Amino acid sequence: MKVKDIANAAAVNPDTVRFYTREGLLNPSRNPDNNYQQFDADDLRRLRFARKARQLGFSLPEIRAILDQAEDHHSPCPMVREVFEQRLAEVEREISELQALRKRMTSALTAWQHMPDGTPDGHTICRLIEHWDDTPTVNTSAVNGNKE
Amino acid sequence: MKVKDIANAAAVNPDTVRFYTREGLLNPSRNPDNNYQQFDADDLRRLRFARKARQLGFSLPEIRAILDQAEDHHSPCPMVREVFEQRLAEVEREISELQALRKRMTSALTAWQHMPDGTPDGHTICRLIEHWDDTPTVNTSAVNGNKE
DNA sequence: TAAAACCTGTGAGCAACTCACAGGTCAATG
């Protein structure tokens, strides 16, 4: 299998295959004649696994670690489970943040719709954003937590 | 106000202030003596607005567009409202995707816990990720109202 | 035999910052 073959088989961009190879997730052999990369069924399995793990939100370094662990599959890898549970917690955190955000947005919208003029225009929204209550900013402390 | 002053006033990193200035969101004047940037109360308002809009998920180009519209505030800006509603729809889509993801993850976890060996080890998870059903990420057409 | 399609590696671009660097400026202390 050459780049385009494995890319088609996993339904990804050939450049993604090249990128993953650069990143060490795939280890193709080389055709000595033309130096082309040769992927086998195991590479395809790794690629598919990587794509699925990406959909679950795992980072490339995490995936590489899992794959490397699986490479010499003597021992089970409790690390995988740990990463999985961390990721689940993260997903739940993201969900509640987004839900809070949605609530603020919809309540703002309905508040505007009850205003004299009905549906809010741009200016109204601008003013509302300016006076937005941003208490639920979990982000700020994490991002510039080093101040003062 | 110099960079650090306005940064403190808005509780952001001074580098963010410099970055926003580079990006044209802030237009400080210059002290002719030392070429330092001088920010005024209006810059601070713009900066605070930008931060709040960022929390709502607006992109910098969008924020700049809004700010520029507000600059020559002859006309109301229906664009703002449109962007706001688009953003709300996006947030709702993200929420439902994440909820689907969480559901798959938790059901996998509980399924594993009911397995003979109890809590799943890494290998089990690897195999499960490999056989992960990844249908739900592709389509966007079926994004009608969801609830929690 | 020549064009099209593919291969190679490398480097840049996206978003929204954050940090590092090197050199200039300013306030306060000794």
Added chain:
DNA sequence: CATTGACCTGTGAGTTGCTCACAGGTTTTA
């Protein structure tokens, strides 16, 4: 009055996970 330390300046690079562009080599196809 000189030195320190905190701040200022602009620029360039790093982050994440790709995607695209480029220039040149190879293979396939017509």
